[in-house]
Amino acid sequence: MTSLPMVVVGASLAGLRAVEAARKAGYDGPLVLVGAEEHLPYDRPPLSKAFLDEGNAAPEQTTFKTEEELAELDVELRLGAPATGLDTEAREVLLGSERLPYRGLVIATGAHARPLPGEKLAGVHLLRTIDDARKIRCALEAGARTVVVGGGFIGSEVASAARKRGRQVTIVEMAPMPLTRAVGKQMAAACAGLHARNGTELRCGIAVDRIEGDGQVERVVLSDGTALAADLVVVGTGAVPATEWLGESGLTLDDGIVCDETLATGAPGVYAAGDVARWTNPLFGEQMRLEHWTSAAEQGGRAARNALDPDAASAYSTVPYFWSDWCQDRLQMVGLADADEVRVLGDVEDDKWLALYRRGNLLTGTLGLNMQGKIMKYRALIKRQSTWDEALSFAGVQ
């Protein structure tokens, strides 16, 4: 009797960690990794960071594992094969006309960069895949005047990469202040201030009306009529969870696949991980969907172990963590940004500061600029559900 395979859909970080964890857990049956892109699993954070820098990063360096290393894990790779549907009753993943049965399934299809409406001109790019990053890198090398649409982390990092090469760059952000959801209103202003220091022009509270050019982009026209000359436009206006193939699946979709604390989707044997998963984080008792490296890696492993042994499924609890590199500066955030109070330690005009976030009487978040030596100590405090007073005392301000 041949046993059904364990299937992982999505061949990026979470999917790779899922197959690795399955083997590490002692599963020696058939294991299939399905990926929409042609490429072997690769690392995405560098794509908007070191990959864009001058004289840096041959593209293959972002690949996690070679084909030989993956062969050692005895994983059947199905790359360039986007999943098109899921039948949870028959327990089959649809790959076009093919039906792939599974004994357990981890969905880790990630998210797509949100596109701009309208006709697409040459020189206008999203940044999600390594193919996108290559094109942006080439344009920066060619000396492009750059306009970035969206002042989030991807947009800010691309702008930083352009500035490092001495290129002129403008960020256009529709909201009154970028990054408000990620770091809260108060600290968003501090982060936005970094752009000015780096020579990036930031235009907030204004929309892009249209992008013009004759085949190749020439200018970005804003809602007030201003025209910004551009050879390269990078659109970084957020990501949308890749659930379009699950419309008929019966899974609960609400800005991601809704999961319980153990990353279970509710369908037998089906778990989700990474950017596509909206799960209940027991540490904060609320639903969240994270687009962070750390949670994707950890959820991939947890989802696989839970899918292999649902009766022993364990919850995934975490203090969210992300980082962003802007020119010479590093921002790091642990915990949640939505808070009752934010206390800044230091001066936001300086090149080093910390901000503590309070909810009720607990420390629930910390944001640092160039505070690598401190940030994980605060992450530990948040994980232990330390009180605000304990945090202030640790910080030496009380």
Next chain:
Amino acid sequence: MKLVLDENKCSSLGMCESVAPDVFEVGEEGALTIVNSHPPEAQRELMEEAVEACPTGALSIED
């Protein structure tokens, strides 16, 4: 068991410290120090977790 740090890859993101603060610490100047590069065998699982948690793949274990 010996912990090996590739300083060219490490960018002090701090996940190893988060996993095992007794063994790894990012200092005030932002550089990672391995406080104990020969942790006891009983900590192997935790050390493997720290290696996996590194976003830049800068850590490894030599037996």
